[in-house]
Amino acid sequence: MAVASQYSDPIRIAVIGGTGLGSLAGFTHVATIDVKTPWGSPSAPINVLHHPSPTTGKATPIAFLSRHGTHHQIAPHEVPNRANIAALRSLGVRTIIAFSAVGSLQEEIKPRDFVVPDQIIDRTKGVRPFTFFEGGMVGHVGFGDPFDEEVAKVVRKCGQSLEGDGVRLHERGVVVCMEGPQFSTRAESNLYRSWGGSVINMSALPEAKLAKEAEVAYQMICMSTDYDCWHQDGNDVTVEMVMGNMKANAENAKRFVAAVLDELSKEEYAELVLAKHLEGQMKFAGAVTAPAGRGEEAKRKLQWLYPGYFE
């Protein structure tokens, strides 16, 4: 059946799928939207899925975006993060559940375990565009807590309910986000361990920074696929290892994400998914530049992203 190319109601919840999670089964696909933003096109067209709320039965729309593109043709340093986050915000999204395949930096986080991280260490190299505020519009947003603690509580509760049923959960953790696309050296891997890193990936940043600027509550769910290259077992990470573990545990990953969507679709979270606690923060954090000094092009782009903020 052909699906629509537009969706008129605001969509509040999105899933960004990562390596091995290119789609979500068990939902009704109602639209595929090609969004164009002032920062270009997102990684892929955005699929709108309908999910019946477990309490009211009413369909909750979910936006699904594949981070690396429909065919996993976009490398981590090429992901159009600004377009991705801007496109989702423009559809009304205020809560993002982002999925990521990660290497484990700690013995107790075994391959196929899940981690709900609460911190990030930035090891990207400044080659990825990482802010909406530039070119004559200066803005500074707080990033002490890169993830949304209220959304994280819901995610942890869902993970706990699946524990013992194939899911092993680590309720907190520090993600080291490296540049890639090459994996780390052994010296780097050991350094990150000494810094207290729990897991490592190539995609938490600038995704989380841009979500924060876009006033979107953002939480990542990580699935461990390997022990990177620090472990004594000598099995250094390979793409086959990552893909093999993702594939073997895909059902659990999908069940986990579906459980989170079930929960967030409940009436009691209607306020939370609107991220009211973040609404309006950029009006002030992004108003450092006096009107006389504002770049026209930058202002035009930000007016698209935050209608009414910078008139």
Ligand SMILES: CSC[C@H]1O[C@H](OP(=O)(O)O)[C@H](O)[C@@H]1O
């Ligand atoms: C294919 S291994 C490295 C690749 O896997 C992770 O992707 P994602 O975070 O999108 O699940 C990691 O960040 C790297 O991009």
Ligand SMILES: Nc1ncnc2[nH]cnc12
């Ligand atoms: N070891 C690793 N390093 C970086 N990103 C990863 N994604 C999955 N495993 C990884």
